[in-house]
Amino acid sequence: MTVQGPSERLELITGTHHEYKYGEEQMLTRQDSRTADSEQRLMPASWKQNRLTAKLGIEYPIIQGPLGGLSSQRLTATVSNFGGLGSFGAHSLPPDAIKDVIAEIRSLTSKPFAMNLWVSMEDEGARTADENGFNRSLAPLVAGLAALGAPRPTYKPYSPKRFEDQVRVLLDASVPAFSFIFGIPAKEILEECRAKGIVTIGGATTPDEAAALQEAGVNAIAASGFEAGGHRGSFLRPAEDSLTGTLSLVPQVVDVVDVPVIAAGGIGDARGVIAALALGAEAVQMGTVFLACEESGASRLHRETLRRRDAGHTALTKGFTGRLARAVRNRVMENLNRNGAEILPYPLQRELVRNLAIAAEAAGRADLVPMWAGQSANLSTCTDLSALLTSLVEEVSEIAGPIIQWSAARREKQILK
Numbered sequence: 001m002t003v004q005g006p007s008e009r010l011e012l013i014t015g016t017h018h019e020y021k022y023g024e025e026q027m028l029t030r031q032d033s034r035t036a037d038s039e040q041r042l043m044p045a046s047w048k049q050n051r052l053t054a055k056l057g058i059e060y061p062i063i064q065g066p067l068g069g070l071s072s073q074r075l076t077a078t079v080s081n082f083g084g085l086g087s088f089g090a091h092s093l094p095p096d097a098i099k100d101v102i103a104e105i106r107s108l109t110s111k112p113f114a115m116n117l118w119v120s121m122e123d124e125g126a127r128t129a130d131e132n133g134f135n136r137s138l139a140p141l142v143a144g145l146a147a148l149g150a151p152r153p154t155y156k157p158y159s160p161k162r163f164e165d166q167v168r169v170l171l172d173a174s175v176p177a178f179s180f181i182f183g184i185p186a187k188e189i190l191e192e193c194r195a196k197g198i199v200t201i202g203g204a205t206t207p208d209e210a211a212a213l214q215e216a217g218v219n220a221i222a223a224s225g226f227e228a229g230g231h232r233g234s235f236l237r238p239a240e241d242s243l244t245g246t247l248s249l250v251p252q253v254v255d256v257v258d259v260p261v262i263a264a265g266g267i268g269d270a271r272g273v274i275a276a277l278a279l280g281a282e283a284v285q286m287g288t289v290f291l292a293c294e295e296s297g298a299s300r301l302h303r304e305t306l307r308r309r310d311a312g313h314t315a316l317t318k319g320f321t322g323r324l325a326r327a328v329r330n331r332v333m334e335n336l337n338r339n340g341a342e343i344l345p346y347p348l349q350r351e352l353v354r355n356l357a358i359a360a361e362a363a364g365r366a367d368l369v370p371m372w373a374g375q376s377a378n379l380s381t382c383t384d385l386s387a388l389l390t391s392l393v394e395e396v397s398e399i400a401g402p403i404i405q406w407s408a409a410r411r412e413k414q415i416l417k
Contacts, residue, residue, distance in 0.1 A: 047400035052260035059083030065287025066116030072297035077108030091118040112176035119183030123345040131155040140335040150359035181233025210253040223253040227266030229374035231325040239324035254280035268379030270395035288374040293382040320370040322349035328371035
């Protein structure tokens with residue numbers, strides 16, 4: 001990936017250089033479109049039918065979180081075949097592998113699905129990190145590696161992956177939906193998505209990020225509260241300064257954007273879905289709840305930890321990858337979170353910790369494995385994915401009607417004020 005200058009980086013991340021210029025007639029057309037869109041937003045036919053489900057072509061406003069390196073083609077296809085939107089996190093894969101994943105998902109489902117990428121693929125210092133830094137960051141892991149009888153990893157020069165190469169595969173394949181975090185793709189990429197009918201879903205951790213995503217022209221925004229498992233995909237301010245809970249974040253985002261909002265973070269069952277709908281979200285994105293399912297790409301050790309409700313306390317750390325993320329608090333996290341522990345820039349720290357994680361999983365040592373999970377991890381007891389989804393839809397349907405009617409009526413009152 002080439003290193004952008006300040007103005008280029010601003011263009012990539014915030015879209016502030018992509019001001020849309022309209023004549024008076026075009027402005028009126030855009031206003032008419034927004035009015036029609038608002039009317040549809042205010043008069044949903046049911047909780048299962050809204051702007052987002054129509055745009056995506058899905059039956060239920062339930063989105064399976066992309067799960068990063070714990071995705072699987074089988075999970076993605078199963079959720080999509082049920083009527084939700086399955087997602088696959090491909091940010092760690094090279095372009096050829098992404099192409100193969102898309103082909104396999106399409107062999108398992110004819111329904112819409114999403115591919116997820118990270119706009120920002122490396123942090124400052126990744127290209128200049130050296131062997132001395134590697135050895136210093138290795139220090140907190142040495143005891144664990146020795147206890148497992150695993151070899152001490154050796155330094156290897158950084159080999160970067162380019163977001164632009166990854167997203168080209170998605171564009172050429174005309175995937176149904178493209179979701180992303182850690183920034184906003186360049187204007188040309190979003191324009192090509194629109195031209196090819198690819199639905200774009202941008203991740204936001206603050207209302208300001210949501211506003212920037214809307215300005216760039218995305219189709220929907222996933223508002224991710226800090227309860228969510230995995231990485232905090234912040235891009236306007238440091239992740240540590242962008243920590244807002246789902247209950248607070250979602251209504252704020254709903255109030256500042258016109259596009260559909262997807263609630264994400266800590267939603268583990270029907271109660272969370274109902275709460276999200278009451279807050280004004282038009283869909284939910286659930287991640288950790290799917291990790292426990294057999295269809296997920298999580299290891300058996302990871303799935304069993306969730307099913308036994310042994311996740312206990314989760315916490316945020318940079319120690320696992322170099323970027324702030326939520327996982328189960330265990331021995332390896334505590335070692336890496338100690339004062340004085342030196343953390344490599346993303347993705348170097350991720351590759352370093354993988355050496356311990358692979359050996360620990362093989363040995364059944366959950367205390368030495370990064371166990372990605374959100375704060376509702378103890379609600380994740382799924383063994384049968386179809387049964388989970390069926391139960392979720394049935395429970396939500398019992399009460400969702402009055403909730404969305406109330407939410408829509410409240411929204412209308414706010415507009416008329």
